[in-house]
Amino acid sequence: MDEFVPAETQPRLRELSYDANGNHKQWKYRNSPQRTLSWDEDNRLVSVSLVSVSENGQELSRALYDGAGERRVHLHRVAGEEETAYVDQHLVVRNGVVATKHLFAGATRIASKIDADWFQEPPVLYYHPDQLGSTQYVTDQDQQLSQHVEYLPSGELWADQTDSRFQNRQPYLFTGKELDLSTGLYYHGARSYEPRLGVWLSPDPVLAQYMAGRINGGVYRPITLGLYTYASNNPVVLVDLNGQFDDATRKFIATVLVVAAAEPTPVGEVVVAGMVVVGSIGYAGYLIFDAAANGNTPKPPESFPIPEDTPQDVAAPSPPPPAAGGGGAKDPPAPPAPPAAESPEPPRKPATGAAGLRDLSNMTRSEAERALAEAGFDGKKVSDGGWQTWRHPDGSKVDVNWKTGRMVRTAAPERGPDGRARINKGQRLDASGKPIPRDLPHEQHPTETLKTKYNGEGCKT
Template sequence: MKNIDSKLYQHTPSVSVYDNRGLTIRNIDFHRTFAEGNTDTRITRHQYDAHGYLNYSIDPRLYDTNSGQPNFIWQYDLTGNLLRTESVDAGCTVTLNDIEGRLVLTKLATGVIQIRQYEDSSLPGRLLSITEQIPEKAPCVTERFIWAGNTPEEKNYNLAGQCARHYDTAGLNQLRGLSLTKNILSQSRQLLTDDQETDWVGDNETSWLAKLNNETYTTQSTFDATGTLLTQIDAKDNVQHLAYDIAGQLKNSWLTMKGRNEQIIIKSLTYSAAGQKLREEHGNGVITEYTYEPETQRLIGIKTHRPSDSQVLQDLRYEYDPVGNVISIRNDAEATRFWHNQKVVPENTYNYDSLYQLISATGREMANISQQKHQFPSPALPYDNNTYTNYLRTYTHDRSGNLTKIQHSSPATQNNYTTNLTISNNSNRAVLDSLTTDPAQVDALFDTGGHQKLLMPGQNLSWNARGELQQVTSVDHENISDREWYRYDSNGMRLLKVHEQQTGHIPQQQRVTYLPGLELRTTQNGNAITENLHVITVGTAGHAQVRVLHWETTPPADISNNQLRYSVDNLIGSSQLELDHKGQIISQEEYYPFGGTALWAAKNRTEANYKTIRYSGKERDATGLYYYGFRYYQPWIGRWLSADPAGTVDGLNLYQMVRNNPVTFIDTDGRMLEPTSSRTEAVQSPPSLVSLTRNAVAGFKHYNIEDIRQYLGGIRELRGSAYAHAHSAAEKFITNLENSRKKKAPDESELASKGYPQTLSQAAKVVGKTSDKYTPKFDENAQNPDRISLTKTPIGTGIPAKGTKNPLNPVLEFDAHGNEIFYRTMSEQHYEHLQQTGKLPPTTETSISPALSYSLDYKGHTVQFITKPGTFEQLKEIGIAANKPAEVQFPHMLKGIGEWMQTNARFKVEGGQMTTQLGQGMAIETFNRNIIGYKLVRSERKN
């Protein structure tokens, strides 16, 4: 195996130290960059209050500076709700709840005060408005919520009790129709006019509507009975149609542009039994095949070829170290070339330190490329593969995980340079050394909320009240500045980008409006619109997205109207090739590990100008920044532009990019890293046991015989007798179906007469007899589960950070990440089962408790379980209220006991609190697949 010296990792375990309450007070890591080097012991320290809530955390670097300021300090109110968060990176935030536990006031680190107003006690208590006040400015009402009533028209569209009109930070979002499953059937968006600030003051909607542009963008969708998207009609009447296989995974897609015939986008998609993509045939005839390592199921090959002429366009081969870090990527579709007496191989290699941070990378780059900051290199026109050369990049990190230095070397071209960053002594804030070389001056280049104020010398950054990038000013003119400014919706997603500049004495404006499945791009010179482009987006960026370029104005001379651009991506979703409708190459691009462009070629300059999706499947703005969703990313220094809004989910350093391992991990929206394996999984969420039984039985009549047999290959995850029951039932149905189709199409009564179950409950008896065998496909350890440990989970996981005052709530404690905490006392035998499988063993009751004190009253091993947010809600969906107090707490829940153990969760009030009994079937499987980790609290009976 390449690039691995096992000695580097010897004696470098991850160690956790616990106090006598079982709380983690130290995380110890051992750092080495090469095998024979010195080992640096790095200790992260945590402290808790008397109630066991996390008080502060400090990393090794800040602790050693003796500054006395931890990375994070948390304070809680008397009920355990998080009251104050103080971060050296993101500043201090204060939150206050009302007596109902609802958030009413937030004071952000920048001094902005947000106040939420709710309905009075005679109404359901829904949110009515959000008011924000910037220091030294008048308060503004930034959001208004108008709730639908109970009129016949509102009920016809399933809007009763829903938020029908939402005036937010971008304009008006209007809900026009919901399905019975609460999927949005129709919604419209109107944007604020450019000269309007967000302030929905007063109670007159007419005055609010006057602030909006006249144009309304309406998106319509249809769904099947399970809530799966079938069609989407965008704001310009283009129709996307999706089809799924019998397992609920995306199989085909089509696009019908307004006034044109339907065209196929995805001809076919096939998956493995684990839900991973195996083969994708695109509408242009190009085929992409995925190969996985049998032992680990890691992706080891992505091959894209054009069958029409047997041309292999891309053939990426991945190699990993034993823990899953990518150590080499080779493109077998490219030839080895020679230039200036050097051998240039189409291969990238990567080396890591003992903490799995990237410390060096090799690859190829254009020979004429220079050091990149926010500028973008010119493409090779046309393709000129002979001008590639080798490069070596090395990366240096400090003890907080900050990238401090990038050294670039290309011996053949003497393209050697070093990018240095200056890190604050008191935080993880950092800037290029061209802005300052004095660590004491770094914090002054950020506002109190951790938002960078200067991109490059002379390029000012402005942020709005919510900490979203509002404007980048590059050049100040007397009348108009060269700038780029943005608007976002209430969820923080960008809806509008406007780039303004002076060309001679004529102002030029480029505008992009982002809508579901559609981008509206216009260019205006003076008062004349010179380009009106609709970009129809099919699929998700970073997942083989297809973009269709339709010009309402005259298209450029080098591009035909309605051009299809198929993106061919790599493991992290970066767009490496663009192909046209015939499978011919439009452009080719390769990237440095942290996102700069190393290789860039295109068919012509015009084609090159219309590529917008690049590194990690994200859009690169004219500023050089990549927009991820919740944050902007600086690829030239491998850092985020602002602190992580998700807090410590990825560690104490809020600016670090995917733990300095950008080849192995991805970040889809700027908040949290994910393994790259998630990219090749099925588009649809893994089916629950209920949906499997529905598809396996009642849904078979809608599919042909081959589809049914293909589905059987995809439900082997049931395993054991559960799979046998499903297989036997399906084969029986195939026989009946074949026989009946010889006479006429089957109907419900005919199926029933054949003895085939028609209702979901009957189907569950067929497939779900041994539902405890069911394991969802997203469980990576389904065949041989590892022990679950908290040692490598985000800081604060499992530490109660907030709670609820209602003693009858099934969940009383949440950690800082919103994970739900439960307790159970069990026997030695059951605890051993938990250690071996990572799962709670099924019993006739298998009760879990929300309170430690209740569980300690029983003899045995008391274990704390940390589960994903929403675990209780999933159990509630299959819940039964088992006694009168539980019926009062859950008046709409099924009542009684009945035969519940294979299907339902049973909620019961005993000992002054709500216990949840999981039984032996669906409920305990739901609980087990939501377990993040567990911890032994004590193993003796309480005295």
């Protein structure tokens, strides 16, 4: 791959090359040193080196990983060699001496507490991120500004100002990820990111799930076909926290604490320092996400005219009862009043989620996965027993057992007047999306079953 990069006076050619697995292995400038990258058998970045025409390679960065694929040790050279050991997400030790404890609110780093014996730095630093979670300001415990950072849209540093009183600047910058100062790369966990080009250095590790449409629509969403594309080419709106897929619903807001509920809630209220942030989740939120990710114009919600009340026919008054002891002719009985005309029902909004999903009976696994993905469902990990949960943005879900072909639909949550209590928890739906009566025994529930190996096409295919 060749890419022109503007220089001071004229364009110069940057040559990029890749290995058989699609990992970026080399780039070089014309008549200048070239950068070489090494990868392990699990497609994890191991080292980055500069190679001169007349000298052996100078290693700029090297990483060591544990058995779970987590980076545990990072060696890098800027002014000299530095070693960073990652005990866990919260504790980092630099050069075997300086220990730093990181505090998080959800996935947002809000403070770093540094070993008090290292007097060149303030003991506590506080991070002030922008709407994407990128560090914009860093202050000490006295609210004195120690660092100010501004970014280009792709995450490349535009301005980085650090107080000269402090020895080292903080490397947790674009979307809160750590910047390798020796290579200019960001480490996201599953992949490394090159902010100067705005691309990943390796293909998406969840590529195998694209065909089923399980991740953000997979192959059915054209923007995901770019294997090295960061955040659907929309880095000013979307973020990619772990290098696997962008997520519009996980953009960060400074100092907001996100509280996860056991059941999906249509409206989540979070109180932070007396401020309430209300986020809508559901069909409208899905339209907003689709507009942000794909550039589609969100459609306004459909409105229906409210029919006027139909005037009811008034029955003739009943005759007074005859006087006591009186005889004579009796009044004829009044004719019965005609039945009241029923008001026409207003048209209903088309159902979404599990209620609007078409009947999947007798489909193969690939057909069912495609139908679920096209309806907006996102599939989770398959259990050892063959069960997989597919969730919809409106809160409904479909549980599928790929071994037996059995499917169970659960309705979207409905809340009581207080907006908290779920009044239809566990409400199951039939294949047409209608609620199954709760008093109906389970063995009498209507079934929705995929094709299994017993009738010709296995669900495992």
